[in-house]
Amino acid sequence: xxxxxxxxxxxxxxxxxxxxxxxxxxxxxxxxxxxxxxxxxxxxxxxxxxxxxxxxxxxxxxxxxxxxxxxxxxxxxxxxxxxxxxxxxxxxxxxxxxxxxxxxxxxxxxxxxxxxxxxxxxxxxxxxxxxxxxxxxxxxxxxxxxxxxxxxxxxxxxxxxxxxxxxxxxxxxxxxxxxxxxxxxxxxxxxxxxxxxxxxxxxxxxxxxxxxxxxxxxxxxxxxxxxxxxxxxxxxxxxxxxxxxxxxxxxxxxxxxxxxxxxxxxxxxxxxxxxxxxxxxxxxxxxxxxxxxxxxxxxxxxxxxxxxxxxxxxxxxxxxxxxxxxxxxxxxxxxxxxxxxxxxxxxxxxxxxxxxxxxxxxxxxxxxxxxxxxxxxxxxxxxxxxxxxxxx
Amino acid sequence: xxxxxxxxxxxxxxxxxxxxxxxxxxxxxxxxxxxxxxxxxxxxxxxxxxxxxxxxxxxxxxxxxxxxxxxxxxxxxxxxxxxxxxxxxxxxxxxxxxxxxxxxxxxxxxxxxxxxxxxxxxxxxxxxxxxxxxxxxxxxxxxxxxxxxxxxxxxxxxxxxxxxxxxxxxxxxxxxxxxxxxxxxxxxxxxxxxxxxxxxxxxxxxxxxxxxxxxxxxxxxxxxxxxxxxxxxxxxxxxxxxxxxxxxxxxxxxxxxxxxxxxxxxxxxxxxxxxxxxxxxxxxxxxxxxxxxxxxxxxxxxxxxxxxxxxxxxxxxxxxxxxxxxxxx
Ligand SMILES: Cc1ncc(C[n+]2csc(CCOP(=O)(O)OP(=O)(O)O)c2C)c(N)n1
Numbered sequence: 001x002x003x004x005x006x007x008x009x010x011x012x013x014x015x016x017x018x019x020x021x022x023x024x025x026x027x028x029x030x031x032x033x034x035x036x037x038x039x040x041x042x043x044x045x046x047x048x049x050x051x052x053x054x055x056x057x058x059x060x061x062x063x064x065x066x067x068x069x070x071x072x073x074x075x076x077x078x079x080x081x082x083x084x085x086x087x088x089x090x091x092x093x094x095x096x097x098x099x100x101x102x103x104x105x106x107x108x109x110x111x112x113x114x115x116x117x118x119x120x121x122x123x124x125x126x127x128x129x130x131x132x133x134x135x136x137x138x139x140x141x142x143x144x145x146x147x148x149x150x151x152x153x154x155x156x157x158x159x160x161x162x163x164x165x166x167x168x169x170x171x172x173x174x175x176x177x178x179x180x181x182x183x184x185x186x187x188x189x190x191x192x193x194x195x196x197x198x199x200x201x202x203x204x205x206x207x208x209x210x211x212x213x214x215x216x217x218x219x220x221x222x223x224x225x226x227x228x229x230x231x232x233x234x235x236x237x238x239x240x241x242x243x244x245x246x247x248x249x250x251x252x253x254x255x256x257x258x259x260x261x262x263x264x265x266x267x268x269x270x271x272x273x274x275x276x277x278x279x280x281x282x283x284x285x286x287x288x289x290x291x292x293x294x295x296x297x298x299x300x301x302x303x304x305x306x307x308x309x310x311x312x313x314x315x316x317x318x319x320x321x322x323x324x325x326x327x328x329x330x331x332x333x334x335x336x337x338x339x340x341x342x343x344x345x346x347x348x349x350x351x352x353x354x355x356x357x358x359x360x361x362x363x364x365x366x367x368x369x370x371x372x373x374x375x376x377x378x379x380x381x382x383x384x385x386x387x388x389x390x391x392x
Numbered sequence: 393x394x395x396x397x398x399x400x401x402x403x404x405x406x407x408x409x410x411x412x413x414x415x416x417x418x419x420x421x422x423x424x425x426x427x428x429x430x431x432x433x434x435x436x437x438x439x440x441x442x443x444x445x446x447x448x449x450x451x452x453x454x455x456x457x458x459x460x461x462x463x464x465x466x467x468x469x470x471x472x473x474x475x476x477x478x479x480x481x482x483x484x485x486x487x488x489x490x491x492x493x494x495x496x497x498x499x500x501x502x503x504x505x506x507x508x509x510x511x512x513x514x515x516x517x518x519x520x521x522x523x524x525x526x527x528x529x530x531x532x533x534x535x536x537x538x539x540x541x542x543x544x545x546x547x548x549x550x551x552x553x554x555x556x557x558x559x560x561x562x563x564x565x566x567x568x569x570x571x572x573x574x575x576x577x578x579x580x581x582x583x584x585x586x587x588x589x590x591x592x593x594x595x596x597x598x599x600x601x602x603x604x605x606x607x608x609x610x611x612x613x614x615x616x617x618x619x620x621x622x623x624x625x626x627x628x629x630x631x632x633x634x635x636x637x638x639x640x641x642x643x644x645x646x647x648x649x650x651x652x653x654x655x656x657x658x659x660x661x662x663x664x665x666x667x668x669x670x671x672x673x674x675x676x677x678x679x680x681x682x683x684x685x686x687x688x689x690x691x692x693x694x695x696x697x698x699x700x701x702x703x704x705x706x707x708x709x710x711x712x713x714x715x716x717x718x719x720x721x
Binding site: 358 | 423449452692697704713
């Protein structure tokens with residue numbers, strides 16, 4: 001992994017001009033380590049000359065593939081559950097698996113993540129039971145995991161708000177003296193391309209920069225904010241915004257799990273070493289609807305979706321594993337079977353998720369309760385009991 | 393025939409269309425209002441017919457939507473801003489309460505901000521957090537803003553046009569769970585003859601007790617009145633329609649006749665609209681009251697998870713229960 005040394009950066013830029021990479025991908029300045037055809041690229045260069053590479057064992061490659069497939073399958077199961085009326089809503093990550101698994105696996109145990117409502121893949125990588133976000137979308141709770149235990153904050157629905165939380169948390173990490181070495185802590189904030197228009201996100205950029213917060217801004221540019229295409233949010237490639245705020249930005253092929261990993265790992269290490277924030281733009285595509293209540297046929301064309309289909313993150317990993325003879329066909333069957341079993345299991349557990357007791361809505365408003373609320377709760381219980389035995 | 397049966401959502405869409413037709417300075421702006429027609433399709437088809445200079449898909453930034461609309465208004469336009477959901481108005485809150493509300497006052501009347509801020513609000517649709525809130529009290533508390541809400545398709549059609557034609561900045565609250573309810577709409581009656589915007593209206597006459605409601609709760613109050621009538625109790629239901637300024641003339645008149653009053657809203661009770669209404673009615677009708685003014689409201693908790701929202705939201709039973717209590721005093 002390259003160091004953030006500016007001298008080294010200039011040297012490597014000369015060694016391999018980025019125009020060559022641009023020609024290879026058709027996307028300017030896109031860091032890529034695995035082509036859509038499954039070809040490995042040994043080293044890729046970032047816009048500042050940083051060299052990105054990965055050095056995985058065969059087992060680790062297999063593990064990444066397994067993650068991608070599992071995450072996609074669980075997501076598909078949740079979409080199906082929504083269609084069958086078991087979830088009120090679902091925000092699918094279909095197409096964004098590589099960006100999420102790559103960045104999620106790049107996190108070290110001590111790192112903290114601040115997600116949006118779509119980071120099911122990162123959540124999975126943090127070791128959280130995939131049933132957790134389903135409670136929120138089923139309407140039985142508002143996201144029930146312990147952010148501190150899993151180092152993965154609650155989902156954030158209000159666009160961009162979490163980027164400021166991440167910044168403050170990262171400032172706290174620095175204030176606690178937890179940066180400056182390999183075992184330092186880093187923080188990652190997830191958000192979408194649409195979110196970059198929000199004041200909060202721009203304020204987060206300012207704060208992170210001037211306080212040199214150990215933070216990685218991870219933008220999954222999936223090309224749309226509900227119906228609005230990227231052009232409605234920006235006239236410049238998003239990663240280039242970072243420069244104006246005073247920290248580095250890089251665009252990575254978000255459908256390439258290896259590059260997503262390498263770029264994130266580097267940015268996190270830079271942050272944990274005390275070198276401040278950076279912005280990663282994971283260039284990807286939302287293959288499905290924005291959420292299950294959206295109708296993408298109103299605003300996008302099939303050929304665009306097909307073009308992105310050809311860049312599928314799982315297919316290219318599969319092609320790579322086969323080409324390199326890291327696995328044989330039986331491996332894929334085994335992974336598929338595992339994914340199927342886990343999704344069936346998930347489904348069963350969702351169907352058995354009980355509705356909360358109505359009176360529980362009064363819980364946790366204040367850490368130590370309030371007399372006023374206790375009274376409301378008591379009156380409410382009494383009122384509910386008055387219906388006992390009736391048809392209510 | 394001028395009268396058609398429309399959903400409340402379609403009535404709003406038709407009202408917006410009329411406003412765009414009648415005044416070239418009207419512009420609609422918001423997230424996804426263009427091709428998608430808004431997440432509730434309230435602006436459906438408008439960009440297609442009026443172009444993307446009149447129906448503007450904005451960047452995803454609420455403060456930006458309202459702040460730029462202020463500039464457009466100063467420039468002579470009449471912006472109609474859509475905030476996608478109630479819980480997303482807060483990023484724009486500063487612009488609304490610190491800027492929009494005060495421009496006219498600060499400029500001694502020289503600057504007008506004829507802006508409408510449309511917000512689908514309230515619960516009952518099984519949504520996730522931030523999609524079911526009732527923020528009316530925040531805005532009603534801010535002098536310089538006007539706050540109105542419609543409860544049926546006819547009002548939706550007329551009130552949105554009146555709001556757009558008004559020179560005041562208006563927070564226009566749309567009861568999202570009533571978007572799909574149908575009713576007759578007189579499409580041809582001239583706006584000049586329409587019932588005035590900032591006035592309450594009797595939605596159902598009655599003699600025994602007065603129920604005051606607005607927005608999504610008007611339907612609930614009417615249902616309660618129907619149920620009460622079966623038990624021989626005639627409830628008068630008043631649709632407040634305007635929350636700031638509050639028009640309580642019909643309410644005073646009614647309570648002086650009935651002697652009993654129940655105020656219903658979804659928002660939490662603590663410092664909600666109901667508190668103000670109850671206080672004023674107590675002041676104005678004290679000698680006619682047979683019992684205290686009661687409130688039926690949401691609880692003082694963050695809007696809960698969807699699977700318990702039926703218990704959170706005031707329903708017919710809770711309204712009737714309150715009515716019973718006013719009689720039991
Ligand atoms: C402050 C705010 N405004 C509006 C919304 C409604 N909304 C939910 S998701 C979304 C689009 C988000 O786009 P993007 O940031 O690109 O993330 P994506 O969902 O595409 O991953 C919008 C407008 C919201 N949740 N929060």
